[in-house]
Amino acid sequence: IVVVADLAAAAQFGLAQSAPNAAATGQKLAEQYCVQCHVVVPNGKAGWTDAPAFDAIANREGTTAAKLSASIQKPHMHMLNTGRPPGEANSIAAYILSLRKS
Numbered sequence: 605i606v607v608v609a610d611l612a613a614a615a616q617f618g619l620a621q622s623a624p625n626a627a628a629t630g631q632k633l634a635e636q637y638c639v640q641c642h643v644v645v646p647n648g649k650a651g652w653t654d655a656p657a658f659d660a661i662a663n664r665e666g667t668t669a670a671k672l673s674a675s676i677q678k679p680h681m682h683m684l685n686t687g688r689p690p691g692e693a694n695s696i697a698a699y700i701l702s703l704r705k706s
Contacts, residue, residue, distance in 0.1 A: 623698060630699025633692050634658065641681065646703060655681070662703040672697035 634644045643650050643657035661667060676693035679686045688696065 623702075626695045626698035627702040628699075630692075630695035630697065630702075633688070634696050634699055637686070637688065637692075638696070653681070658700045659703040662700045663705055667701070667704075669694070669697045669701060672700055 631644070634642070638644055638658075639649075639651060641651040641653040641655040643659075646657070646659045661672070673690070673693040673696075676688050676696050677690060
């Protein structure tokens with residue numbers, strides 16, 4: 605059932621990649637664009653801010669792919685170049701959700 609829901613979510617957001625591929629792409633993008641502020645990989649090196657770790661974001665109540673993608677697409681924390689285009693935002697959101705504890 606979870607796989608079906610993931611695939612339905614991927615179709616809803618126009619993801620061309622499978623969920624595992626989107627998450628892998630999202631991790632690479634996060635390591636490129638987000639690691640300066642966020643802990644991207646669980647138990648990874650902390651960034652220079654107190655931005656929440658990706659696994660903490662994934663496990664927040666109410667976190668959804670749609671909310672994450674919308675947030676990732678917007679510049680945030682008064683930093684330039686933080687907003688990502690929809691395809692990248694969807695992949696990063698897929699990666700963050702892959703960190704959710706069952």
